[in-house]
Amino acid sequence: MKIIYIGSVIFSAKALDKLITIGAEIVGIVSKKESSFNSDFFDLKPIADNNKIPFHYTLNINSVETIDWIKKLNPDVIFCFGWSNLIKKDVLNIAHLGVVGYHPTLLPNNKGRHPLIWAKVLGLQKSGSTFFFMDEGADTGDILSQSEFKINFEDDAATLYTRLIDTALLQIEDFHFKLKNNTFLRIPQNKYEGNNWRKRSGKDGLIDFRLNTTTICNLVRGLTRPYVGAHVEYRNENIIIWEVEVGNTKNDFDNLEPGKVLNIDGNKIEIKTGDSSIWLVKHEFNDLPQIGSYIL
Numbered sequence: 001m002k003i004i005y006i007g008s009v010i011f012s013a014k015a016l017d018k019l020i021t022i023g024a025e026i027v028g029i030v031s032k033k034e035s036s037f038n039s040d041f042f043d044l045k046p047i048a049d050n051n052k053i054p055f056h057y058t059l060n061i062n063s064v065e066t067i068d069w070i071k072k073l074n075p076d077v078i079f080c081f082g083w084s085n086l087i088k089k090d091v092l093n094i095a096h097l098g099v100v101g102y103h104p105t106l107l108p109n110n111k112g113r114h115p116l117i118w119a120k121v122l123g124l125q126k127s128g129s130t131f132f133f134m135d136e137g138a139d140t141g142d143i144l145s146q147s148e149f150k151i152n153f154e155d156d157a158a159t160l161y162t163r164l165i166d167t168a169l170l171q172i173e174d175f176h177f178k179l180k181n182n183t184f185l186r187i188p189q190n191k192y193e194g195n196n197w198r199k200r201s202g203k204d205g206l207i208d209f210r211l212n213t214t215t216i217c218n219l220v221r222g223l224t225r226p227y228v229g230a231h232v233e234y235r236n237e238n239i240i241i242w243e244v245e246v247g248n249t250k251n252d253f254d255n256l257e258p259g260k261v262l263n264i265d266g267n268k269i270e271i272k273t274g275d276s277s278i279w280l281v282k283h284e285f286n287d288l289p290q291i292g293s294y295i296l
Contacts, residue, residue: 012044157223
């Protein structure tokens, strides 16, 4: 089964390595030289070179040049894992098995943008890993493989990224065999079910200390590396906050306003929240605020 592989993020690289390890017949790889919006960007060319696989850079997966390059390799299926642009009909129709895409949620729920970030920021207790046959919609095609994973309060973007990769790699080995042997199933999505998550903006990463500690923890943990980080506004600057811990939960500060600096312990800063307090553990403050000052 001849496979064209498309991808441009860390997950793309991990999944490609898995396919090579299990002996999948990768006849061509498509990637990008750089990305201005994928914080987990990964150039797949070194993997292609190391394994002597034909390679193609593109800025537009739907361009005539890219389509012609793919067609010449006559793939049976195209795998597109980690590509931020919609694939149009001319690409979808190249391979007789179609294009298999990936979305890290339990489709048809939570289609759309920033799925891992939204799942953590919203405090969901589970999410999933879904491979599906792409159509001209966004995350709407027939499901090929789906698996659920837990989200713990202590999880952050990095631990969830690792968990979804571990989950997806098991699925890849399973459905590659089924595609190759024509034993796979297609499960249609109900177009009347599910929701679509919107694109996040910089404002979505601003910490509001009027919120409760749990919500702030989820925000910071959902946006930490490999993503851009949550931030506070302090002295007209955006200060990135990478790690937090739950602070005093005994309601000892009920009469104090959210955003007040309560304590400094080394480089750690304790801040009053809407219901208790939170420690800023890893951050990019050059000068620590003073106890009694405010971060608003």
